[in-house]
Amino acid sequence: MSPVTRVRAREADEICVQATDLARAAAAEMAGQDQVGVHLGTEVDGDRLVTHLFECLQPGYLGWRWAVTVARASRSKLVTVSEVVLLPGPDALLAPEWVPWRDRLLPGDLGVGDLLPARADDERLVPVVASEGSDGLQDWQSGDGVDLAQQPETAQARVLSAIGRDDTAERWYLGDHGPHTPLTRSAPAQCASCGFLVRLAGPLGGVFGVCANAYAPEDGRVVSADHGCGAHSEATGGHGAEPAMPPIIDELGYDLVDQPGVSMAETVFESLDHG
Numbered sequence: 001m002s003p004v005t006r007v008r009a010r011e012a013d014e015i016c017v018q019a020t021d022l023a024r025a026a027a028a029e030m031a032g033q034d035q036v037g038v039h040l041g042t043e044v045d046g047d048r049l050v051t052h053l054f055e056c057l058q059p060g061y062l063g064w065r066w067a068v069t070v071a072r073a074s075r076s077k078l079v080t081v082s083e084v085v086l087l088p089g090p091d092a093l094l095a096p097e098w099v100p101w102r103d104r105l106l107p108g109d110l111g112v113g114d115l116l117p118a119r120a121d122d123e124r125l126v127p128v129v130a131s132e133g134s135d136g137l138q139d140w141q142s143g144d145g146v147d148l149a150q151q152p153e154t155a156q157a158r159v160l161s162a163i164g165r166d167d168t169a170e171r172w173y174l175g176d177h178g179p180h181t182p183l184t185r186s187a188p189a190q191c192a193s194c195g196f197l198v199r200l201a202g203p204l205g206g207v208f209g210v211c212a213n214a215y216a217p218e219d220g221r222v223v224s225a226d227h228g229c230g231a232h233s234e235a236t237g238g239h240g241a242e243p244a245m246p247p248i249i250d251e252l253g254y255d256l257v258d259q260p261g262v263s264m265a266e267t268v269f270e271s272l273d274h275g
């Protein structure tokens, strides 16, 4: 026969429930006499284990309650305090739910010197092998498949001349999207190795591509292969938090503090007199 588990409804222990004064005194000791309001009720936590709830009168804690848990041993009438904590009630004023920084980040937040490593499971990136042949756009991005130079000639009547190409290359390269920018100088790596770079086809494709990272300042813009920024797909977050500085103990200087009955000015003049 399988064992039977009996679930017994918890009943409030009358002696613990009556220990309101003891619970209030414990809350007042923790919070201060004037910070504990009316008794809001009790909650049964277990056998001979009851929590008394008191209104919290601290202005910054609207709807919070002092929760004082009291208990007694079996066959004993002595009630003792187990713990006193401040807990939010159903209508408590609470801080907004915490949102991880990665979800708070918006395009345009990244500045010079900032690092924004892409997660290993970032759905915007796939290994190069996986992208080959999966669809037209990714083929083109990875350098395989579609060759714009071989598209039907109905799209363009004319194309860039060598002069037009060189002018454009110089303008783009020497502008804000080339290698000579503060953003690039503080970048962990160049766009050439970044998964967010969509390479251009045609004569400018050897040097330029388009940044496709929503968090990068250059998103949607032409960048040179030797440009870069902190949102590079392979950026790493460094080696964790900076180590804490050892404490500096100043054994020569001193601080001036107010003493009861002695003004700060008197202290200063006295120290000068004896200096």
Ligand code: SF4
Binding pocket: 189, 190, 191, 194, 195, 196, 197, 210, 211, 212, 213, 216, 218, 219, 223, 227, 228, 229, 230, 231, 232, 233
């Ligand atoms: S600008 Fe930054 S995110 Fe964009 S392609 Fe270059 S390194 Fe990658």
